[in-house]
Amino acid sequence: MGSLIIPGDELHINKDSSVIQGPGVYCEPKSQRFIPVNAGIEMITDSKKGQTVYVDFNSRRYVPALGDLVVGTISGSFSDSYRVSLANFSTPVTLSYMAFPNASKKNRPTLKVGDLVYARVSNAEKELEAEIECLDSTTGKDVGYGLLDGGFVVDISLAYARELLFNSEFPLLHIIAKYTQFEVAIGVNGKVWIKCDDAKSTLACYRSIVECQSTPVGEYKRLIAANFKEITNAME
Amino acid sequence: MAKDIEISTSEAKFLVEALKQNQRLDGRGFDELRDVKIELGRDYGDVTVSMGKTRVHCRISCEITQPYEDRPFEGLFFISTEISPMAGPQFENGNNTGEDEIMCARIIEKAVRRSGALDVEGLCIVAGSKCWAVRADVHFLNCDGGFIDASCIAVMTGLLHFKKPDISVSGEQITVHSIEEREPVPLGVLHIPICVSFSFFNPEDTEENIKGDSNNEIAIIDATLKEELLRDGTLTVTLNKNREVVQVSKAGGLPMDALMLMDCCHKAYKITETLTEQILSKLKEDSEGRNKYAAMLSSENNRQM
Amino acid sequence: MSRLEVYSPEGLRLDGRRWNELRRFQCSINTHANAADGSSYLEQGNNKIITLISGPQEPKLRSQMNVNRATLAITVNITKFSKMERSKSSHKNERRVLEMQTSLARTFEKNVMLHLYPRTSIDVQVHVLQQDGGLMGSLINGITLALIDAGIAMYDYISGVTVGLYDTTPLLDLNSLEENAMSSVTLGVVGKSEKLSLLLVEDKVPLDRLESVLAIGIAGSHRIRELMDEELRKHGKKRLQNASS
Numbered sequence: 001m002g003s004l005i006i007p008g009d010e011l012h013i014n015k016d017s018s019v020i021q022g023p024g025v026y027c028e029p030k031s032q033r034f035i036p037v038n039a040g041i042e043m044i045t046d047s048k049k050g051q052t053v054y055v056d057f058n059s060r061r062y063v064p065a066l067g068d069l070v071v072g073t074i075s076g077s078f079s080d081s082y083r084v085s086l087a088n089f090s091t092p093v094t095l096s097y098m099a100f101p102n103a104s105k106k107n108r109p110t111l112k113v114g115d116l117v118y119a120r121v122s123n124a125e126k127e128l129e130a131e132i133e134c135l136d137s138t139t140g141k142d143v144g145y146g147l148l149d150g151g152f153v154v155d156i157s158l159a160y161a162r163e164l165l166f167n168s169e170f171p172l173l174h175i176i177a178k179y180t181q182f183e184v185a186i187g188v189n190g191k192v193w194i195k196c197d198d199a200k201s202t203l204a205c206y207r208s209i210v211e212c213q214s215t216p217v218g219e220y221k222r223l224i225a226a227n228f229k230e231i232t233n234a235m236e
Numbered sequence: 237m238a239k240d241i242e243i244s245t246s247e248a249k250f251l252v253e254a255l256k257q258n259q260r261l262d263g264r265g266f267d268e269l270r271d272v273k274i275e276l277g278r279d280y281g282d283v284t285v286s287m288g289k290t291r292v293h294c295r296i297s298c299e300i301t302q303p304y305e306d307r308p309f310e311g312l313f314f315i316s317t318e319i320s321p322m323a324g325p326q327f328e329n330g331n332n333t334g335e336d337e338i339m340c341a342r343i344i345e346k347a348v349r350r351s352g353a354l355d356v357e358g359l360c361i362v363a364g365s366k367c368w369a370v371r372a373d374v375h376f377l378n379c380d381g382g383f384i385d386a387s388c389i390a391v392m393t394g395l396l397h398f399k400k401p402d403i404s405v406s407g408e409q410i411t412v413h414s415i416e417e418r419e420p421v422p423l424g425v426l427h428i429p430i431c432v433s434f435s436f437f438n439p440e441d442t443e444e445n446i447k448g449d450s451n452n453e454i455a456i457i458d459a460t461l462k463e464e465l466l467r468d469g470t471l472t473v474t475l476n477k478n479r480e481v482v483q484v485s486k487a488g489g490l491p492m493d494a495l496m497l498m499d500c501c502h503k504a505y506k507i508t509e510t511l512t513e514q515i516l517s518k519l520k521e522d523s524e525g526r527n528k529y530a531a532m533l534s535s536e537n538n539r540q541m
Numbered sequence: 542m543s544r545l546e547v548y549s550p551e552g553l554r555l556d557g558r559r560w561n562e563l564r565r566f567q568c569s570i571n572t573h574a575n576a577a578d579g580s581s582y583l584e585q586g587n588n589k590i591i592t593l594i595s596g597p598q599e600p601k602l603r604s605q606m607n608v609n610r611a612t613l614a615i616t617v618n619i620t621k622f623s624k625m626e627r628s629k630s631s632h633k634n635e636r637r638v639l640e641m642q643t644s645l646a647r648t649f650e651k652n653v654m655l656h657l658y659p660r661t662s663i664d665v666q667v668h669v670l671q672q673d674g675g676l677m678g679s680l681i682n683g684i685t686l687a688l689i690d691a692g693i694a695m696y697d698y699i700s701g702v703t704v705g706l707y708d709t710t711p712l713l714d715l716n717s718l719e720e721n722a723m724s725s726v727t728l729g730v731v732g733k734s735e736k737l738s739l740l741l742v743e744d745k746v747p748l749d750r751l752e753s754v755l756a757i758g759i760a761g762s763h764r765i766r767e768l769m770d771e772e773l774r775k776h777g778k779k780r781l782q783n784a785s786s
């Protein structure tokens with residue numbers, strides 16, 4: 001775990017090794033100095049190639065970045081693409097009809113307005129409208145993206161979503177898994193889709209995820225147990 | 237154009253499914269209000285009401301103006317309810333022509349102003365030439381549903397809490413005494429209307445609702461924003477403690493059985509009683525806080541009893 | 542101003558009706574066959590209302606288009622000469638009128654089968670030529686008739702009426718003198734059922750009296766439904782005869 005860093009601070013990097021810069025770090029073109037530009041936790045990892053440095057910061061608005069896994073709502077359909085909304089009140093992104101597995105000119109996807117999709121950001125130039133895709137573009141195969149049927153969506157903060165998705169030791173989902181079976185799709189745009197066999201369990205999951213967002217990790221066990229007990233009477 | 241909040245079909249379906257199993261997203265019962273928190277400011281007539289994440293602030297102010305020509309014996313009373321983007325990105329500045337915004341403004345207007353909750357005749361100073369104009373400015377600080385209910389509580393608490401400066405009249409000459417100089421006078425509040433909003437959900441097809449005999453519609457009290465966006469119909473009942481229906485507004489939406497609507501009114505009455513009680517006790521607490529030494533200074537003693 | 546005797550001890554009202562009597566109710570449909578796709582003219586007491594419907598048609602703006610269902614827009618035009626005294630301002634953007642429009646649109650949205658007409662708009666224009674109390678109820682009746690004339694699919698009639706409460710007596714179908722003197726309840730009833738699509742209560746009504754007021758209101762609305770139904774069937778018969786001869 002790194003330390004708190006604020007714009008204007010110095011990054012704690014080894015000046016001699018080569019640096020791979022991530023989000024929240026800016027390389028001044030003239031002096032070639034790396035400076036932090038966002039307030040957050042400084043994360044530095046050493047590898048053979050050099051140091052990777054980024055700032056883990058929380059922001060309210062999601063800005064699409066290449067390779068992000070996102071949960072979106074179809075908000076419109078055109079002749080060759082869907083319009084997908086990743087967050088309320090922000091620019092929609094496009095999902096081409098061809099960005100589905102086994103898609104061809106004749107074989108069109110059958111998503112409707114209001115459906116949820118899990119997808120990957122395939123193009124995120126800041127000058128252009130971002131694009132997302134529902135297949136692995138290198139192989140053209142289905143890798144679990146696509147329509148999310150049923151279930152419910154939880155809106156959470158971006159940092160919390162990243163924690164859920166990338167930190168495999170984050171206890172929340174492990175604890176929930178002790179109580180019920182569920183399918184989950186975590187989008188780094190702050191949306192988590194969750195589906196259990198019955199509505200009551202889904203509801204318990206929903207409340208657990210929402211409440212855990214503002215609780216210390218140590219409390220998770222007790223909180224989730226209470227939620228499941230109240231709604232479904234499920235025991236660990 | 238302000239964009240709407242987009243909600244996927246899965247979410248809509250799930251919400252109704254959960255309701256069918258007697259569950260709400262935040263774990264409340266169908267007839268359960270969120271906790272109402274009333275905060276009074278240092279000045280008279282400064283109230284903040286919060287219900288869950290919804291926060292509404294109300295400021296009462298007054299000034300001396302001329303009464304309307306056709307009503308020389310009455311003072312003026314305005315309520316301004318403009319929803320600014322402060323409440324949420326779905327609202328726009330200076331454009332209050334949205335359907336919900338108009339309905340909200342009209343219902344508050346009917347509940348408080350037209351029902352005569354404020355004694356406007358008591359605001360008259362010199363008939364035909366001078367009167368008090370009381371103004372209630374409602375500011376919506378955060379939106380999570382239930383604007384009407386919260387702002388009604390805020391306006392009424394504000395009116396009860398507010399005190400206008402004392403005046404003395406000699407002929408046409410009016411002297412306004414500052415609060416430091418003379419004890420200010422409270423407004424004449426005749427009754428306390430309380431709004432309770434119900435949201436209706438239809439668990440079946442539309443045909444079943446209109447043609448069928450079943451009355452399975454689900455009615456919940458004090459919906460949150462998500463519930464408000466997905467509801468099929470709404471009903472706002474305004475009552476006061478005297479068992480009077482001040483205003484009812486069910487502007488379209490899901491057709492409901494008359495008996496069920498009556499049932500809602502009776503439920504609303506119970507809530508009205510508790511909320512009125514809460515407002516009054518909060519005000520009492522506040523006035524006691526302002527006059528800490530009143531009890532000590534009182535000449536009352538045991539012997540007089 | 543001397544107090545008018547709104548309800549005499551003999552049980553007569555200002556215009557000579559008894560408590561449970563409706564005003565004169567006359568209606569006709571297809572009055573503006575050239576100008577609109579559906580039209581009606583309605584007289585309920587001294588209320589005179591023309592309703593014109595155009596649609597389902599292509600929306601004027603693309604942004605109004607909904608891919609799943611038709612958009613229903615209702616404009617209420619209260620003419621300046623509709624009351625005894627000519628009003629100085631047009632009522633177009635008054636909050637009261639905007640509220641009426643919203644309430645009407647929300648009432649009919651649930652009753653008209655909008656999902657049958659995706660990507661279209663249905664525009665309803667209501668012109669109030671003369672008004673004399675209980676306007677909201679008359680507007681509902683006018684729109685119902687015009688919608689039927691326009692051949693737009695709907696589940697059932699919606700009939701509206703205003704009921705007042707004078708002391709303890711409910712009075713059916715108020716005129717404006719009565720409306721100003723007492724509290725009023727406006728209902729919009731779906732077909733022959735007891736389901737209320739619209740319910741507006743203004744001014745204080747004791748909670749325990751509300752039920753009896755609603756009961757008489759529902760009965761009155763059913764009667765209006767019958768009157769409208771009668772007229773429609775007469776009209777239909779006439780058309781059938783014209784077609785066959």
